[in-house]
Amino acid sequence: MLSKKTKYGLKALTFLAQQKDKAPVQIAEIANAENISQKFLETILLSLRKTGFLGSKKGKGGGYYLIKDPAEIQMTAVMRVLEGPISMVPCVSLNFYEKCSDCPDEATCGVHKLMLQVRDSNLEVYRNTSLADLIA
Amino acid sequence: MLSKKTKYGLKALTFLAQQKDKAPVQIAEIANAENISQKFLETILLSLRKTGFLGSKKGKGGGYYLIKDPAEIQMTAVMRVLEGPISMVPCVSLNFYEKCSDCPDEATCGVHKLMLQVRDSNLEVYRNTSLADLIA
DNA sequence: TAATACCCTATAGATTTAATAGAGTATGCA
DNA sequence: TGCATACTCTATTAAATCTATAGGGTATTA
Numbered sequence A, B: 001m002l003s004k005k006t007k008y009g010l011k012a013l014t015f016l017a018q019q020k021d022k023a024p025v026q027i028a029e030i031a032n033a034e035n036i037s038q039k040f041l042e043t044i045l046l047s048l049r050k051t052g053f054l055g056s057k058k059g060k061g062g063g064y065y066l067i068k069d070p071a072e073i074q075m076t077a078v079m080r081v082l083e084g085p086i087s088m089v090p091c092v093s094l095n096f097y098e099k100c101s102d103c104p105d106e107a108t109c110g111v112h113k114l115m116l117q118v119r120d121s122n123l124e125v126y127r128n129t130s131l132a133d134l135i136a
Numbered sequence C: 001t002a003a004t005a006c007c008c009t010a011t012a013g014a015t016t017t018a019a020t021a022g023a024g025t026a027t028g029c030a
Numbered sequence D: 001t002g003c004a005t006a007c008t009c010t011a012t013t014a015a016a017t018c019t020a021t022a023g024g025g026t027a028t029t030a
Helices: A004-017 A027-034 A038-050 A075-082 A110-127 A131-135 B004-017 B027-034 B038-050 B075-082 B110-127 B131-135
Strands: A054-057 A063-066 B054-057 B063-066
Touching: A004 A027, A004 A038, A004 A063, A004 A075, A004 A131, A004 B110, A027 A038, A027 A063, A038 A054, A038 A063, A038 A075, A075 A110, A110 B004, A110 B110, A110 B131, A131 B110, B004 B027, B004 B038, B004 B063, B004 B075, B004 B131, B027 B038, B027 B063, B038 B054, B038 B063, B038 B075, B075 B110
Parallel strands: none
Antiparallel strands: A054 A063, B054 B063
């Protein structure tokens, strides 16, 4: 299942990408428009800022805004930050590889084999989809 | 993440598929060979039996065995039973569809759009992979 | 008839997710 | 300067899910 965090994060990103100008948008406005708990969204937007997707401005007239062009934002990067590793098991992860403690041999492991294919097919989707694609 | 239940279930299925004859294999033997808690595996095998993948025989010389040919067992069916819906959100699920309460319009929802692609690519993998493929 | 091995329900412990609370800090404007 | 605004950050709680275990029950075979 997709976590609420990821779902809310994606919705916030698409909301920001749909803005006409680059003016900061307040958390409250996004939370309202997308039916998200404002406090929860706060922590999500914070993590998106820390990972370089969003910029923020404090004080009156402040808010969050996209740093890059939506077409430049790949889903691989977004999903890794919000949802975590794209692989369903650590033993097929590109960025978070870890050997299974119980599995004696990856080469003959059926689970490994299957999950490798799943990872590849998901990666292809995420690599070929940008934030701009989600709006169109 | 792939749940342990699914991982163990898949390992048990591949173990059974690798047997030379169709003689029942005891839970204890599978648990031992694949490093799985025997009691936990019990409930997993039970659910695989109830969903038509396995047969069982009680008493001395009893155990579990595959009902169908490994080549006939698609991963779509296995994953649905062990892991649950293949879709990451209910609003793109073929078998467990449910409308998002917060989303006003699926047609314009970016999350929906993305998850639809993910579902399709995963389905293609699972449809094109049988239990027999995991052994080879 | 006794040993074997699956059957079934309930429950407990651990982990993760989702949400909330509340105080802190920087900014803009009058 | 002073004040309202709005992001920043840490901690905590509540709910849900996952993983594993316990323990007695039932059918089968030798």
